Amino acid sequence: MRERAAKTAAAMAAGSSSVQAPPKKKTPPAQFFREVRAEGRKITWTSRKETWITSVMVGIMVALAAVFFLVVDFGIGRAMQFILSLTNAG
Template identity: 45%
Template sequence: MASKTNPFTFLQQVRSETSKVTWPSRRETMISTAMVFIMAGVAAAFFFTADMLMGWGIGLILSVGF
């Protein structure tokens, strides 16, 4: 069961905990953002290529009977 805490006390605790957080620097944030975009591009290229190859393969299989 959760203890009942005064909202003012709760906000003080939140502020205290927030001050303990180590925030990333601007450089770290930019590098992380760039890596996300690069990996999204690599994943998109991979899935596009895989989709095209599977479509081509299925097309070959289905056209054999005709």
Template identity: 50%
Template structure:
């Protein structure tokens, strides 16, 4: 097991290798996530609507 000073030194060296995203990249990625979440929610709403309508019509035919 390494001593604490050596461990801290290694951690700092590894943190120095990290390339952080720019503000523009973060904003662009965030906007894309919101757009995709909106598109997926609309898609699943429409799929749910179609399935619900089909089930309702099918049950009306069976019971009716």
């Protein structure tokens, strides 16, 4: 723990421009594709039913948001018409 703190302090004191990252190891293409395939096996895909339900819920929320903003826009428009009619009446 102290070594890590000392390295961090030394790196910060030296400035970030002079600190270089260690060179990355080259991975052979065959090993890379094996690792990609292994990671791909860990993926859990949603079922068709879950995807359908989620899509319907998103559609409902979009419709509700559209109605909400329609009502708010209508209300603000009416309020602005009222305020502008007061200034033109006098």
